[in-house]
Amino acid sequence: MTQTPLVDLRDICLSFGGVRAVDHVSIDLHAGEVVGLLGHNGAGKSTLIKILSGAYQKDSGEIRINGELADINSPRDARRYNIETIYQTLALADNLDAASNLFLGRELTTALGFVNDAQMEAETRKIMARLNPNFKKLKEPVSALSGGQRQSVAIARAVYFNAKILIMDEPTAALGVHETQMVADLIKELKAQGLGIFLISHDTREMLDLCDRVSVMKNGALVGTERVEDVTEDDILSMIIMGKNPKKAA
C-alpha cells in the first residue's frame, strides 16, 4: 500500500516508572483495514492503543493521522480526530442507563441547553435494534446488565458517533459464542464502510480470520507485523512466545 495511512504511529515510547510499557513501537493502519495486536499479558498492547485514544501521553514518538502530525493529549482530542475506543475495562458508568453512557460527554441537548433524555433514549433504541436486537434493558443502570449487554453498550457508543478510526481492546473477551459472532460480523461491516480498526485479542484464530495484518508485541517492543495470508497460526504463536519473527530469521 502506497497511499498515506489513516493512522501512523512512529517510534512510540512510554514508561511507567522503570517499566518500559511501550518501547519504540511503529505501526500503521489504513482505511478499510483491520490490524490486530497480539501478545502476552502485559506486552503493552493496551498501553499502546491508549496513547492513540488519549488516555495516556506518550514519552516520545509521533502520531500521524492522514499524514498530518496529530496532537493527542486527552480523550477529547482523540474524539476530534474521530477516534473511538472500546476499552478492555469497558469504561461505563455503572449507575447510569445505557443511553446516558452512550452519549456520555456528548449529550444531546434541547434548545434551552438541557439534556434531552427522551431523544437520547430513542437514538439508543435505534442503534441497539441494529447491533443487538435482544437488548431491552434501556431504563436500567448498566450495572444490571450482563457482560455481553454491557459490551454492546460500549460498542454502540463507538459506532454511533461515526468513528473513522476504531480501537477495540478485547471486545469479545466477555462474550458468548453467539455474541462473539455478532461482533465479528460488525467488524466486517465497519471495515467494509471504510473504517480503520485496531483489534486486540488473545484468540489467534479469530485474529487470522478478521484481520488484514497482525502485529505482535512482547515486553513493550514490536516483534513484527505480517499480512495474515503470509503467516500460519504457528508462526504467530512462536512470535508471541519466542519474541522472534520466524520469517525474518529464515
Added chain:
Amino acid sequence: MTDTSTDTTPAAPKRTLIQSLEIDLRLLGMIGAFAIVCITFNLLTEGRFLTPRNIFNLTIQTASVAIMATGMVFVIVTRHIDLAVGALLATCSAMMAMTQTTWLPQYLGLELGHPLIPWIAIAVGILTGALIGAFQGWLVGYMAIPAFIVTLGGLLVWRNVGWYLTNGQTIGPLDETYRAFGGISGTLGEFWSWIFGLVATAAALWILAASRRNKKAHGFPLKPLWAEGVVAAIVTIGIMGFIWILNSYQIPSRVLARDFAARGLEVPEGYSAAYGLPISVLLLIAVAVVMTIVARRTRLGRYIFATGGNPDAAELSGINTRLLTVKVFAIMGALCGLAALVASARLANHSNDIGTLDELRVIAAAVIGGTALSGGIGTIYGAILGALIMQSLQSGMAMVGVDAPLQNIVVGAVLVLAVLIDIIYRRRTGAG
C-alpha cells in the same frame, strides 16, 4: 423469544399499584419513616407535635441544614466529603454580619438601614462561600489531596477565620430586611402563600403533562391515565395541604397588638392574620428546584453522577473531572453562604458558634436521604427529607423531654441504622 441467555420480557407484565404509579420505592420508604416519626411524637406529646405552630417551626429549623444537604449530595455522589460546611457557614455568616454592620457603614458610608445593605451583604456571603469552596475543590481536584483531609483542615481553619473576622464578638442586631430570610420575621402571609401554592401546583401539573407528551412523542410506554390522575392528585393535595397547614398558624394576638402599636394603630375588632410560608422555606424550595434541575437536566449534573459511578469512565469520555470537582465544591460553598444567611437571620445576630456540628447534620441528612457514600447515587429530595427526619427526631425528643445526651445517642444510632437499611434495600433490589 426462546433465547434464554438474553433478556426475557414477561409476556404479560403484572403491574402492582406502585409500579403503575411509577413511584420511587425509596421515596415511599422515607415518607413512611417520616410519617412514623411524626405520628409517634404526636402520640407522645398528646397532639402537640403535629400542630401548625410546631410544623411551622420544624420547617424553619430545617431550612439551613436542608439547603446545605442538597449540595452535599453532589459532593458525596462524586465520592468526596465536605467536613467544613459548618465552619464555612460561620465564616460566611461573619462576613455578612461584618459587611452590614461595620464595613459598608464605615468604608462606603452607607448608613445602617440603607436598602442596599442586606443585598450587598448577601452577595458577599454567597461569594465568600463559593470562592472558599472552589479553593477547597482545587486542592482536592488539582492537587489530589483527599477531600477528607482538605475539609478536616477547613473545619478548623474556617471556624477560626470567622472568629478573627469578628474578633470573637457576637455581631447584631442584623439588618431588618436581612432578618426576613430567617423564618418567623419573614413570611409571605396568608394571601401570597395561597398564590404560591396555586402557582406551584400549576407548575407541577404542567411538568407531569409535559413529560407525558414528551414520552408520547417518542413512542415510549405511557402510564395509564388513571395513574397519572392519582399522581396529580397526590401532588396537588401535598402542596395545597402544606400551604393550608402553614396558613393555619395564626399570629398570636399579643404579637399583632405589638406590630400595630409599632405603627401607632390598634388591632381592629376580630382581626386575625396567619404567618403563611416562611421566606427561608421559599428559599429552600427554590434551591431544591434548581439543584434538581441541575442534577437531572444539565450536563453538569450528568457528569457529576457519571464521575461518581466510574471516575475513569468519565475521564475517558472526555469529562474534565478535576474542574468538575472544583465546581462541585464551589456549589457546596455557595450553598453554605445561603444557609449562613438563613441561620444568622433566624438568630437575628452572628455568633461564633453558629453552625457548630452542622457538618454532621448535613452529611447525615444526605445519607439518610439515600445518598451512597460509595458515590454515584443520591437525590436532592431525599436529602431534604433526610434533613426533615433528623430535625423532627431532635425537636420531637426535646418536646417529649428527652435529655440532650440521649437525643444525640438516638440521632447517632438512627444514622447508622438508616445506612444499614439502605444497604439491605440495595442488596435486595440489586441496585448499585
